Amino acid sequence: MHLWSFLGGISAIGGVTLAHVSPSEMDNFNIASALEHLGVEVWKIPALQSFSGVQSRSTENACSAACASLNFVFGSKVSAQDTAGYSNFTGSFWSVQQEEVQPHCVFRPTVNTEVSIAVLLSRFTGCEFAARSGGHAAFTGASSSPGGISIWFKDMNEVTLNEDKSVASIGPGNSWVSVYSALEPYGLAAVGGRAASIGVGGFVLGGGISYHSNLYGWACDNVESFEVVTASGLIITASESSYPDLYWALRGGGNNFGLVTKYNLYTIPCPEMYGGARTFLQTEFKEVINAFINVINNASVDGHAQQYVAFLQVNGTNLASAELTYTLNVANPEIFKQYRSIPAVSDTSSSKTLVQYVEYLETDNPFGLREVYWPITVHMDEDFLNWVVKTFYSMIPQVAHVSGAMPVIIYQGITEPILKKMTNYGGNALGLKASTGPIILMHVSCWWTNESDDNTVYEFINSFWDKVIAQAKSLGVDNDYIYMNYASMFQDPVAGYGDANKALLKKIAKNYDPAAVYQTLQPGYFKLNGAPVTDSF
Structure with a gap:
């Protein structure tokens, strides 16, 4: 048998x-x-x-x-x-x-x-x-x-709605702009990505930060069910009531349990939005970081606000670019007034549909370059956030000679409303709890031109994070969580979910895939046993 x-x-x-x-x-x-x-x-x-x-x-x-x-x-x-x-x-x-x-x-x-x-x-x-x-x-x-x-x-790029339009069934071949384009005529969206070409699959399985996350949580917390091809070729539907262990594991566990051939996501209303990038000189950095923290602290008061702040250097000038998004068409909501009061050198804010917004942000993610993302998380501490930015700029000269190099450090908040939503529908695998309070996700993004400079870039980021993590530990603000969707090949996101969650994920994988097909025959991306690359610098 x-x-x-x-x-x-x-x-x-x-x-x-x-x-x-x-x-x-x-x-x-x-x-x-x-x-x-x-x-x-x-x-x-x-x-x-x-x-x-x-x-x-x-x-x-x-x-x-x-x-x-x-x-x-x-x-x-x-x-x-x-x-x-x-x-x-x-x-x-x-x-x-x-x-x-x-x-x-x-x-x-x-x-x-x-x-x-x-x-x-x-x-x-x-x-x-x-x-x-x-x-x-x-x-x-x-x-x-x-x-x-x-x-x-x-x-496999269909996007269909159920009868009452509460759930969108989305094929894994879709990018988020194709999903939003299909749903926009109905005045609907799903909790999804912020740039046009981001794919649905990895984004949802790794967490999924959205413009709408303070209202609804991350993408993985808004999945009604997954259609999954198991290692045995069976096609099953995992939901809160059907294969709930697999449903839980897929919400943050990545590609370790099967190939998802349909994402059934709860829909949300999607009126016109308002937002864009407001850019500041270095003289305003302390006030920008204070505004960033205040928006995080007020996320429970107004969930329509979403933000991230990128610190970068352009032609020798240090800049902070705050992407301030409001999910209603309101030009100056109270929650962003501090940002608006800080003198800016430019501001691209305008009314946008969701489709227009993700197409606008696509220009921040150019194709055809060598790329790396590399994140950590820390507990919120204003003095520490200022120290990290100063340290980042002090180390940029290490890659000044690298052709085409554009290092950026980006701050985002994992707010209390987001953390509370992580208990929805039986919870997810990420190991984050609302009781920890808001935490800060910071990641270094860098692109460059030549393969010969790969190790130089990786060594720069690794040495930077070594300093930051050591300082975070000395202050007691370190955190083990690593966001899979930004993780570098040298990181082990699953370990950051905690020992208990990692052990449970392994148990679930063994139950559905005793031959370890998705661990061995599909060795790419983030597996349950460690980082894709274990080289150290």
Whole structure:
């Protein structure tokens, strides 16, 4: 007896979601039989006729066989190297580090069962795979598989509403601008990303900071359910009442439990908004940081306000750029009046629809450069926040000679309203509690031009954070949480969720994926056992 015996004649063929079957994989689970239930007869595929079972993952021809098999079954949905479809994939990443990855083939599924087949063929051959939603991570292999199968969700891009329009069902191939564009005619949105090209998938699974988060929480706290392809090829729906452990794990646990083929998100009203960047000279930094803290402290009074402050250097001038967003079309709300009273050198604030807002912010995230994000969190302390900014500017000369380098440190608040929303629908996996009070998420973002400067940039950021963390610990304001969606390849976000949550995530992963497919055959991005890269500087 194997897993598929549980189906009792019901199959997942044709896109039927199996929401109430056992997800546990039996010891004698048979991959070939699972593929047969999906209409794929392994022994009729020429590339697999020499395979007698699961091969060693080091077998040289594993990915050749896997890609040839996908091509045999799906034809034009598979792109080999040196084809237009392949180049379209590799050439459309945000960061050059991802663009440089050369998978053996690219597969563009259109329905969930095709994703099941790809996962099972990966298991059968031992070929590694990766899955891409928007592809906005900034390091090698995060959503493209070197030498393996890269599953590109681009064609799974439907956005539909349920009958009462309370839930939007969103395919993983969507960017947030496509989601907002589909929902805007109904006066609706979802709690989602703040830049146009950010993909739905990784954003939701890692947390998801939104313009609307002080009102509703992060994206992961606004998911009605996930449609998930398990390691066994089963398609199940995880919600608060159906597979609630998996539902909890997917809310912050990343890509460690399955491939999500549909995100069912609660909708929110979305009137016209007001906002933009107000930019200040260094003489105003202390007042800007004080305003930043006061907005955080007043988040419970007015949840329509969202902010972040970026500190950067442009042509030798130190600047603070405060992105001040109000989710109603109000030009000067009380909560932002302190910011408005500080003399500014520029202000781009205006009325915007949500679609216009994310398109406007897209210019802050240029494509075609080498990129890194690298965050930490700390407890709120005004003197410390001022000290961090001064330390950052004192260390910028370390990368002054790096071609194209643009280091920025950005402050955001994880406010008390946001923390309270993290208990919604059974809670999430992030390990953050409202009792800790607001915490500050600070991250360094940097882009540059040449691969030869990679280590220089990484060493600069690492040495900066070493100083900051040491100072935070000496003041008692350090915090272990690392926001997955900004994490660098040298960080372990899951460890920052706390020992108990990490242990529970591992237990849930083992239950749904006892063969550790999503830990080993899908090795990219943030796994449950540690950072993607363990080099130290």
